[in-house]
Amino acid sequence: MDGTNVVLDQLRFPAVRRVTPKEWRTATWIAEDPDAQNGYLKLTGQWSLLGQTGAVQMQLHRYPLLQRADRYAMVSGQLDINATLPRIGLRGKIVADAGWFDLDMLNNIPALDSDVVILKPGEKEAPKPTAPSLDMQANLEIDLGPRFYLTGYGLDSGLVGSLQLQWVRDKLTALGALRTRGGAINAYGQHLQLRRGRITFQGDIANPVLDIQALRTDVAVHAGVQVVGTARRPRIDLISEPDVSETEKLTWLLLGHGPDNGGADMSLLLSVGSSFLSKGEPFYKRFGLDELSMRSGELGSTGSILPVESVVRSLDTGASPIEQQFVRASKTLSTDLTVSLEQALAQTGTVARLTYRLMRGLQAEMTAGTVSGLALVYRWFSMD
CATH class of the missing domain: 2.20.50 (Outer Surface Protein A; domain 2)
Structure with a gap:
């Protein structure tokens, strides 16, 4: 105490880790990086009991302001609070040392519809909003820093x-x-x-x-x-x-x-589009597939200008349009590796294909079944 003034020399809160976030990058940094340790929050300031005025300086260093399994924020910075009641001013800068927000948690926040009014016992009408008792003003600079992540949705x-x-x-x-x-x-x-x-x-x-x-x-x-x-x-x-x-x-x-030149994909696109409009997912995703399409052409073809069969055996098979259609289902195993299965609609032909992308436009393909073999395929696109 200094007369009618209260002087705060120092009030220090050491950082305590209470919750480990689910996000692995954030959890790894706060647990293993030495720079994430020994954080604190320190307060200094003074307050006039008679004048109802004062100022507080808040210093943060690697301090976890928010600790939840689905939200986390460790920050550093300086905040200055100046008050002449009922007016309070806040100014400063905060930098996020580590942060993570899971957007999926928004689905778990309960909320009432706008037409729902809650009355306390004895109330006959909704209470009128009251004016705030404090005049709050703030001017803050927020820097997300190098380790802030968004996940979910x-x-x-x-x-x-x-x-x-x-x-x-x-x-x-x-x-x-x-x-x-x-x-x-x-x-x-x-x-x-x-x-x-x-x-x-x-x-x-x-x-x-x-x-x-x-x-x-x-x-x-x-x-x-x-x-x-x-x-x-x-x-x-x-x-x-x-x-x-x-x-x-x-x-x-x-x-x-x-x-597809024959338009066979249009019905499938309509089905997929309908799923999106209804905020669902394509039906084939429920079976673990990444792609399901209907195509026209030679079963097992690499998509090149060369026929699958030899030139001597067949230059014109005379097949009807339905005999040249097949269904293709594929699953992506990694960024560059895909496995697929092609089944002819009007025949018993089946081709399994393993595709590995070597670089953009260049891929290696191995097929087995009705058509077997190895191929190195390069594609490019040009606009006339």
Whole structure:
């Protein structure tokens, strides 16, 4: 005590790890990296009992502000709190040393519909909102640092960037930009690589500007989606490298190959699209398959201009369209290795295929069954 002032020389809280996050990168860093140890939170300041004014300085170093199995945040930084009641001001900068947020937990948050009103015993009408007793103002710089991750809803990516948050007159605004660092997202039943992911805040924190691009890269034509616009009015477009027609983009994205010349894939695309519109997944995903398609051509063909059979045996088989159709089911074992099975619709022919991608456009294929052999296939696409 100093007269009517309370002086806080130092109040120190050592960091204590109480919960281990489920996210393995975050859990490994906080448990094994020496730089993540010996964190603390330290307070200094003073308060006038008569004037109801004061200031507190908060210093954080590797301090876990949030510890849950599905959310975690270890931060460092400086916060200054100045108060002249009923006004309180908060200013400072916080850097995330490690952070993780599981988006799947949003499904577990209970909420009431907007038309539900809860009345206490004896109340006959909804209580009127009361004005806040404190005038809170804040100006904070938030830096996500090098180890902040987002997972859930099919997303797994790092997130970097900084925001300037301001709270004035019960309104929260944000200026700055966040961007993804690598990672991928499972969408449209496929594993898409995040090529670009940028979220720009220009005031309204609930309506940032989006610039997101995700591509399927395990096929010859890299097809995917692009999301631009604002969070309230996003625009989603199909994209591809190289650029092809909209139908081709869709078939490369959903089925992993170009459209069938006979149109056999259209019914399958309709089935897959219906699953997406109903917020479900393609029916074949439930059986552990990554692709199911109907194609026209020679069973076991590598897709080259050479026929499967020798030139001497057959240049024109005279087969009907239905005899040239087959169903192809495939499963991706790794990034570059795929196993598939082809079954003829009008015949008993069956071909098992093992495909290994050596580089973009070049792959090795081994087939067994009705057609057996080894092939080294190189494909390229050009737009006239």
